[in-house]
Structures are given as C-alpha cells and as structure tokens.
Amino acid sequence: MNSPNFATGIELKPIGQGFGCEVIGLDLSAPLPESDFARIRQAWYDHSFLVFRDLGMNPEQHIAFTRRLGPLHIMEREFNLPDHPEVMVIAKEERDGKPYGSRRVGLGWHSDGEDKRIPNAGSLLYGLTIPPEGGDTMFADMYAAYAALPQRLKRAIQGRRARFSRIDMHHVHYPDLPALTEAQKRDRPDVFHPLVRQHPRTGRSSLFVGRWARDVEGKPSEEGRVLMEELFAFAQNEAFTYRHRWRQNDAVLWDNRCMLHRAMGYDEERYVRHMHRTTIEGDVPRMAAPE
Numbered sequence: 001m002n003s004p005n006f007a008t009g010i011e012l013k014p015i016g017q018g019f020g021c022e023v024i025g026l027d028l029s030a031p032l033p034e035s036d037f038a039r040i041r042q043a044w045y046d047h048s049f050l051v052f053r054d055l056g057m058n059p060e061q062h063i064a065f066t067r068r069l070g071p072l073h074i075m076e077r078e079f080n081l082p083d084h085p086e087v088m089v090i091a092k093e094e095r096d097g098k099p100y101g102s103r104r105v106g107l108g109w110h111s112d113g114e115d116k117r118i119p120n121a122g123s124l125l126y127g128l129t130i131p132p133e134g135g136d137t138m139f140a141d142m143y144a145a146y147a148a149l150p151q152r153l154k155r156a157i158q159g160r161r162a163r164f165s166r167i168d169m170h171h172v173h174y175p176d177l178p179a180l181t182e183a184q185k186r187d188r189p190d191v192f193h194p195l196v197r198q199h200p201r202t203g204r205s206s207l208f209v210g211r212w213a214r215d216v217e218g219k220p221s222e223e224g225r226v227l228m229e230e231l232f233a234f235a236q237n238e239a240f241t242y243r244h245r246w247r248q249n250d251a252v253l254w255d256n257r258c259m260l261h262r263a264m265g266y267d268e269e270r271y272v273r274h275m276h277r278t279t280i281e282g283d284v285p286r287m288a289a290p291e
C-alpha cells in the first residue's frame with residue numbers, strides 16, 4: 001500500500017499485512033486540512049486500527065477529532081469526565097474517596113458494545129500515563145480470521161446469527177460483581193448479530209464473535225455453544241493478533257466492526273495508569289452476502 005502524501009507532514013507506517021498502521025506527526029493543536037483527515041480515515045479503513053504516536057491532546061481536541069470520524073457515543077457509565085461526558089476515564093485511583101475511572105475493563109476478547117443492538121463503530125483510546133510494564137492491548141483481525149476459516153466452519157455459519165447475552169455471561173466475565181438485577185436484565189436483553197459481518201465502509205466480510213456470544217440462533221443450544229467456542233478459539237489464533245505495547249501519548253483508534261481487542265493486566269499496586277477514551281456510534285451489523 002502506498003503512503004499518501006500529507007499536506008501537514010504526517011507519515012504512515014504500516015505495522016503488518018493490512019492490519020494496523022502507525023501515524024506519526026499528527027498535530028491536533030493546528031487545523032487539520034480535510035484532505036489530510038480523509039487520508040487518515042482511509043488508512044483506518046485500510047488497516048483497521050491506527051496507532052498515533054506522540055499525540056499531545058486535551059479532551060476538547062480528543063472529542064473534536066473523534067467527531068470527524070462519526071457521531072459520538074456517550075458511555076452509560078459514571079466514569080465520564082465531568083465537563084466532557086464524551087470522554088470515559090480509565091484509571092484505578094480515587095479522588096475524595098471515590099473511584100473516578102473504570103478499573104479493570106475489557107479483559108477478555110471483545111468488540112465494544114457487541115452485546116448491544118447497535119454496537120460501537122470505533123474507539124479512540126489515549127494513554128496519558130502508561131505503566132513501565134504490563135497493560136498492553138491485544139488486537140485481532142477478524143477479516144483475516146474469516147478469510148482463513150475452514151470451509152466446514154464457513155458453511156456452518158453462513159446466513160446465521162449468534163446470540164450475545166449479557167444475562168448468560170455476566171457471572172462468567174464479572175465473577176466479582178453482584179448478579180444483575182431484574183431491571184438490569186431488562187435493560188440488556190439478548191441480541192442477535194450476523195456471524196459473518198459486512199463492514200459498512202469497506203464492504204469486506206469479517207468473523208463476528210466475542211466474549212458475550214453464547215450460542216447460535218436456530219441451532220440446539222449445546223451445538224451452538226460448541227460451535228461458538230470453536231470459532232472464538234479460532235479468532236484468537238496468534239496469526240491474526242497484534243500486541244500493542246503502549247508508549248506515553250500514544251492514542252489507538254480501532255474499528256469494532258472488523259476486529260477484536262482485549263486489555264492485559266498490569267501491576268496496580270506499583271504503577272499508575274491513566275487513559276481517556278472516546279467512542280464512535282455504530283449501526284446495526286449487516287450480514288455479509290454468501291460467498
């Protein structure tokens with residue numbers, strides 16, 4: 001893929017085969033011409049996730065840049081910045097005896113909002129304070145996973161939808177949290193998403209699985225569960241994954257419509273980590289046409 005010319009001296013450095021690209025030299029304190037913005041957005045579609053290096057960015061700039069990519073989704077959590085609810089805080093520290101950020105988020109493979117009817121299109125996560133070790137983020141390329149899927153599995157999922165269930169999986173992923181209340185269950189009903197998803201911008205097909213996916217619509221529950229476990233294990237094959245080791249002032253923009261990610265732990269007793277995330281509104285996932 002040729003690196004396009006930017007008016008503002010930005011450089012693109014692809015990380016791998018069409019999956020992941022570094023963006024060097026973006027300066028959000030100066031106006032970003034539409035032509036340069038469009039090249040960055042195209043790089044995002046081409047590579048699925050972008051790593052912006054040395055990005056100095058305050059919450060206003062973070063919000064304004066994300067908004068150029070699509071309407072913002074405000075997380076329904078208490079850990080948004082008080083003056084900027086578009087920005088979610090990830091931190092373990094407390095202020096005035098109260099947590100002010102989400103602590104252990106995203107520890108299993110998932111895409112953001114996969115258990116909702118309208119999952120999030122993308123997220124832009126910014127590392128303000130990064131621990132010297134640990135706290136990596138893993139990414140997995142679901143275009144590549146789908147392309148490599150054995151024909152037997154492609155046939156098994158063609159035209160099918162998976163059931164994503166917070167109700168069934170809450171106690172599995174959050175064993176330390178209280179059980180969901182009846183009201184919370186009503187708020188987070190099961191949703192069904194196509195197992196082969198067509199990206200609304202690139203048109204490419206990807207495998208759509210994740211940690212909330214439980215079984216398969218129209219198949220006996222046990223059979224669907226076994227199939228989901230096989231697909232989920234396949235999606236995590238290291239041939240499709242990349243491990244991001246954060247540097248101070250990195251920001252990572254990922255596309256939830258064609259990839260999975262997972263957070264890795266770090267030593268919370270020894271180190272401070274402080275991150276900000278904006279989230280882009282998505283649309284109802286579209287089933288890919290059969291091959």
Ligand SMILES: [Fe+2]
Nearest residue numbers: 106111112261
């Ligand atoms: Fe996430």
